[in-house]
Amino acid sequence: MAATPQKPAAATPRRKVSRHRGEGQWAVGHHTPLNGNEQFKKDDDGLNVRTRIETIYSKRGFDSIDPNDLRGRMRWWGLYTQRRPGIDGGKTAILEPEELDDEYFMLRVRIDGGALTTRQLRVIGEISQEFARGTADITDRQNVQYHWIRIEDVPEIWNRLEGVGLSTVTACGDTPRVMIGSPVAGIAADEIIDATPALEEMKRRVLNNPAYSNLPRKFKTAISGSPVLDVVHEINDVAFVGVVHPEHGPGFDVWVGGGLSTNPKLGVRLGAWVSIDDVPDVYEGVLSIFRDYGYRRLRTRARLKFLVADWGAEKFRQVLEDEYLKRKLVDGPAPEQPSQQWRDHIGVHRQNDGRFYVGFAPRVGRVDGATITKIADLAEAHGSGRVRTTVEQKMIVLDVEEDKVASLVEGLEALDLTARPSSFRRGTMACTGIEFCKLAIVETKQRGSQLIDELERRLPDFDEPLTINLNGCPNACARIQVADIGLKGQLVVNSEGEQVEGYQVHLGGALGLEAGFGRKVRGLKVTSDELPDYIERVLKRFEAEREDGERFATWAARASEEALS
Incomplete structure (x- = not known):
C-alpha cells in the first residue's frame, strides 16, 4: 500500500474512472506532468529541500533560493513567503509572485491533535520572541503560524522545535497536512473512544515518508472520539468520527471528500465502521487512493472531493476495500446529533479523572510569543503540564485540580484570555x-x-x-x-x-x-x-x-x- 506506483514500461490500457478524461491519474497510466507543480514535484521530492535550506539557502540568504524551491518545495517544510508590505488588495491578482513576495516567511508548526506540553508551548513562545517579531497565531487547524521568519534562522528554529518533539514537516504543500483531533481526547468525561493511539500510528506511518510526499494537492485529516463532533469532520478529505457499533462497540464512522475553498463540498459517509486498530490502515488506503487516482491535470480540480463527487461513496468504498485493504469493511451507524450547541470546549469542564480542563478564547487566534510563554507559566503554576489548541483558534489547559480552577481562570483573564467569553468573542x-x-x-x-x-x-x-x-x-x-x-x-x-x-x-x-x-x-x-x-x-x-x-x-x-x- 505504501509504495509509490512504478511507471509502466509501456503504455497500458486506460480504465475509465470518471466522466473526465486525461486527468493525470497515476493509476491509469497518466504519469506525464501536466502542469508546473507536477513537474517540480517530479524533478525532486519536496522533502529533499530541507538539505538545501540547511546547507545553502540559510548561509547564502534569500536571493540564493531556487524559484521552484521558494514557491514550491519549501512548503513541504512549512514555509511560505509572506506578502510584501504596502501592496493593496486590488493588486493581489495582478502582480507576479516575485512582486508579491517579501524576503520573510510564514512558518507553520504542525500540532497534530492540538496536543502540546507546557515545555513545547514555552519553546514556541521563545522562538516567536526571538525570531518572529512576537507573532504566533493559532490557526483553525490547531497549528501555530509564525511570521517575519528569515531563511537564515530556519535551521536553528527547527533545532529548537525538534528538541521538544515538534516539527514543521509537511505542514504545507501537496502532502498529508496536520491531523486534527479532539482537544479533549483521553480526558473528556463523555468521550466515546480515545483516538490518540490511532492518530499517533497515522503520524508514524506517513510523516517524512516519500511514499506520500507527492499528492495531487493537500490532504486534510480529522479524527475524534467525542460525541460533540469537535473536529469539523464534514470538511476534511478523510475523517474518523466516534460511534458505538451495536455489535462491535466503540469505533469510528468514516467520511471522505469534504473541503471548502471556491468549490465547497461536504464530506460523505462510506457507511463503514472501523475499530481503532484498523483506523491507520483505512487512513493509508484513502491517502493512497488520492495519490494514485487523484486528478493532477488542473490544480483547481486536484482535491479528493472532486474524485469522490465523480465516483460516489459506493465506488470509493469498493476501490478502498478491493484494491487497498484487500478486505471488506463492516457496515456501521452514523454519529448521533450532538446535544451541545457550542462544541468548542470553552469554559470549565470536569475530566474523566475528576480534575478539570479550562478552555479560553484569544481574539481571533491572535496571540504573541510573550503571551504564549505566560500561558505555559500559568498552566504549570496551577499544576498542569498539558495544553491543547482547538479548531476554533482557541486553547485549553488540562489537568487542573478543582481548588485551582478559579485562580487559573483569573490569571487567564489578566492576559485577556477569557474562559467566560461573550458569544462574539x-x-x-x-x-x-x-x-x-x-x-x-x-x-x-x-x-x-x-x-x-x-x-x-x-x-x-x-x-x-x-x-x-x-x-x-x-x-x-x-x-x-x-x-x-x-x-x-x-x-x-x-x-x-x-x-x-x-x-x-x-x-x-x-x-x-x-x-x-x-x-x-x-x-x-x-x-x-x-x-x-x-x-x-x-x-x-x-x-x-x-x-x-x-x-x-x-x-x-x-x-x-x-x-x-
Missing part, C-alpha cells in the same frame, strides 16, 4: 488576511478583533451561539461557507463611489449533522466600515423573528431577503 474567527497573506484582498485579524468589541458594546445581552468567520479572499481558510455569518473579503464600492475593502456575506451555514452552506443574498456586499451596523441589524431582526429555541442558521434559511439585508 467565542464565535469569531479570522484568517491571516492581507497583513501577511499573498492571496488576501482585505484585512481580517484586526477587523475581527474590533468587530468583537463593537458587537459586545452594542448587543451586551446577546447570548445565542453564533459563528462569525472573516476571510481575506475566496479561498475559505476561515470556513466562511459553514459559519452563521461568513464574510468573504473583496473590494466593494461605497456610497461615495470609492473602491474600498468589504465583504460578500454568507448567512446560515452550519456544521454538525445538519451541516450546510450559507445563503448568499443577491447583491449583498458590505464595506468594512458598515460591518458592525449590518451585523447588529441582522441580529436584532433574528431576535425579533426567531421561534422559541430556533438557531440563527435555521432562521436565516427561512428569513426574507429584506430581513437579511
Whole structure:
C-alpha cells in the first residue's frame, strides 16, 4: 500500500474512472506532468529541500533560493513567503509572485491533535520572541503560524522545535497536512473512544515518508472520539468520527471528500465502521487512493472531493476495500446529533479523572510569543503540564485540580484570555488576511478583533451561539461557507463611489449533522466600515423573528431577503 506506483514500461490500457478524461491519474497510466507543480514535484521530492535550506539557502540568504524551491518545495517544510508590505488588495491578482513576495516567511508548526506540553508551548513562545517579531497565531487547524521568519534562522528554529518533539514537516504543500483531533481526547468525561493511539500510528506511518510526499494537492485529516463532533469532520478529505457499533462497540464512522475553498463540498459517509486498530490502515488506503487516482491535470480540480463527487461513496468504498485493504469493511451507524450547541470546549469542564480542563478564547487566534510563554507559566503554576489548541483558534489547559480552577481562570483573564467569553468573542474567527497573506484582498485579524468589541458594546445581552468567520479572499481558510455569518473579503464600492475593502456575506451555514452552506443574498456586499451596523441589524431582526429555541442558521434559511439585508 505504501509504495509509490512504478511507471509502466509501456503504455497500458486506460480504465475509465470518471466522466473526465486525461486527468493525470497515476493509476491509469497518466504519469506525464501536466502542469508546473507536477513537474517540480517530479524533478525532486519536496522533502529533499530541507538539505538545501540547511546547507545553502540559510548561509547564502534569500536571493540564493531556487524559484521552484521558494514557491514550491519549501512548503513541504512549512514555509511560505509572506506578502510584501504596502501592496493593496486590488493588486493581489495582478502582480507576479516575485512582486508579491517579501524576503520573510510564514512558518507553520504542525500540532497534530492540538496536543502540546507546557515545555513545547514555552519553546514556541521563545522562538516567536526571538525570531518572529512576537507573532504566533493559532490557526483553525490547531497549528501555530509564525511570521517575519528569515531563511537564515530556519535551521536553528527547527533545532529548537525538534528538541521538544515538534516539527514543521509537511505542514504545507501537496502532502498529508496536520491531523486534527479532539482537544479533549483521553480526558473528556463523555468521550466515546480515545483516538490518540490511532492518530499517533497515522503520524508514524506517513510523516517524512516519500511514499506520500507527492499528492495531487493537500490532504486534510480529522479524527475524534467525542460525541460533540469537535473536529469539523464534514470538511476534511478523510475523517474518523466516534460511534458505538451495536455489535462491535466503540469505533469510528468514516467520511471522505469534504473541503471548502471556491468549490465547497461536504464530506460523505462510506457507511463503514472501523475499530481503532484498523483506523491507520483505512487512513493509508484513502491517502493512497488520492495519490494514485487523484486528478493532477488542473490544480483547481486536484482535491479528493472532486474524485469522490465523480465516483460516489459506493465506488470509493469498493476501490478502498478491493484494491487497498484487500478486505471488506463492516457496515456501521452514523454519529448521533450532538446535544451541545457550542462544541468548542470553552469554559470549565470536569475530566474523566475528576480534575478539570479550562478552555479560553484569544481574539481571533491572535496571540504573541510573550503571551504564549505566560500561558505555559500559568498552566504549570496551577499544576498542569498539558495544553491543547482547538479548531476554533482557541486553547485549553488540562489537568487542573478543582481548588485551582478559579485562580487559573483569573490569571487567564489578566492576559485577556477569557474562559467566560461573550458569544462574539467565542464565535469569531479570522484568517491571516492581507497583513501577511499573498492571496488576501482585505484585512481580517484586526477587523475581527474590533468587530468583537463593537458587537459586545452594542448587543451586551446577546447570548445565542453564533459563528462569525472573516476571510481575506475566496479561498475559505476561515470556513466562511459553514459559519452563521461568513464574510468573504473583496473590494466593494461605497456610497461615495470609492473602491474600498468589504465583504460578500454568507448567512446560515452550519456544521454538525445538519451541516450546510450559507445563503448568499443577491447583491449583498458590505464595506468594512458598515460591518458592525449590518451585523447588529441582522441580529436584532433574528431576535425579533426567531421561534422559541430556533438557531440563527435555521432562521436565516427561512428569513426574507429584506430581513437579511
